[in-house]
Amino acid sequence: MKIGICSDHAGFQYKSSLVPFLQKKGIEVHDFGTDSEVSMDYADVAHPLACALENGTVDLGIALCGTGNGMAITLNHHRGIRAGLAWSSEIGRLVKAHNNANVLVLPARFISLAAAKRIISTWLETSFEGGRHQRRIEKIPVQ
Numbered sequence: 820m821k822i823g824i825c826s827d828h829a830g831f832q833y834k835s836s837l838v839p840f841l842q843k844k845g846i847e848v849h850d851f852g853t854d855s856e857v858s859m860d861y862a863d864v865a866h867p868l869a870c871a872l873e874n875g876t877v878d879l880g881i882a883l884c885g886t887g888n889g890m891a892i893t894l895n896h897h898r899g900i901r902a903g904l905a906w907s908s909e910i911g912r913l914v915k916a917h918n919n920a921n922v923l924v925l926p927a928r929f930i931s932l933a934a935a936k937r938i939i940s941t942w943l944e945t946s947f948e949g950g951r952h953q954r955r956i957e958k959i960p961v962q
């Protein structure tokens with residue numbers, strides 16, 4: 820399992836803790852930055868993560884910014900991406916089970932690090948339910 824991770828400055832501290840957290844689960848982590856708490860623009864790391872997912876370099880992605888919205892909005896411009904924002908474990912479960920999100924987006928300024936870890940674990944352990952949800956996600960792409 821290969822996971823790409825990225826954050827802006829608002830998510831940098833959490834990302835620094837989440838990389839070893841994921842590695843301890845046996846996951847190969849590709850870190851797309853940013854590399855400090857210096858203010859930067861989330862799109863500069865979100866697009867490279869999305870491209871890596873689209874070309875198969877990584878299997879899933881995790882993205883963090885202050886609210887999560889900048890990352891989610893940017894990532895969802897890519898045809899191969901379904902980025903879902905989650906702020907609780909139950910939403911982390913549903914965003915995989917119902918939406919098959921291939922990028923989990925976390926609002927670093929609004930959840931604890933412990934919550935971020937719980938949400939990630941739940942998202943990773945959950946399977947897409949398919950069925951009516953498959954039909955629904957197939958209607959998402961703009962022709």
Ligand code: RB5
Pocket residue numbers: 827829830861884885886887888889890
């Ligand atoms: C950075 O201040 C903040 O705007 C960013 O992390 C994110 O919340 C944007 O959506």
